[in-house]
Amino acid sequence: MSTTSRKVLTLVIIRKGSDILLGMKKRGFGAGKWNGFGGKVEPGETILEGAKRELQEECHLTSDSLKEVGLLEFEFKNDPVLLETHVFTSNQFQGEPKETEEMNPQWFSMDNIPYQQMWLDDKYWLPLLIQGEQFKGYFLFEGHERILNYDLTTL
């Protein structure tokens, strides 16, 4: 497929003991799905700075120890935009998760993750993150609820 532009996005998964923090996306892209926190990297900020900013804006947590563990590329059939998504994680953070206009945060046990209400790709790569692996992947979607093909490797 011919990609004509790339959007650089971040996605942050915060862990605490055997729980992970997800947010119910209330509006915009992926509304109605549980997901990590993140969004577009803005001009003039690094990808890490973008990840920290979105975590703060979307659920009021601060983390100075985000670690990049994954790189995921998402394409949608008949859409020339490729979403280059940088996945970060940490188990160190300050603050209490707080609902914002964008996200409603909730802790989930790592053995009870709501994959049925998440992006379809998450069930492939999130277990790798939980196991402490680093990974790289590509997913081609048709609409938002069907994966036509994918490729995922641990690094």
Ligand SMILES: Nc1[nH]c(=O)nc2c1ncn2[C@H]1C[C@H](O)[C@@H](COP(=O)(O)OP(=O)(O)OP(=O)(O)O)O1
């Ligand atoms: N297939 C996918 N699986 C996944 O787990 N996360 C995805 C995904 N495709 C996109 N994301 C994430 C990346 C990023 O954190 C978020 C989308 O970014 P944004 O929140 O910036 O989108 P919005 O359209 O809400 O942005 P604004 O228009 O700036 O409000 O969704």
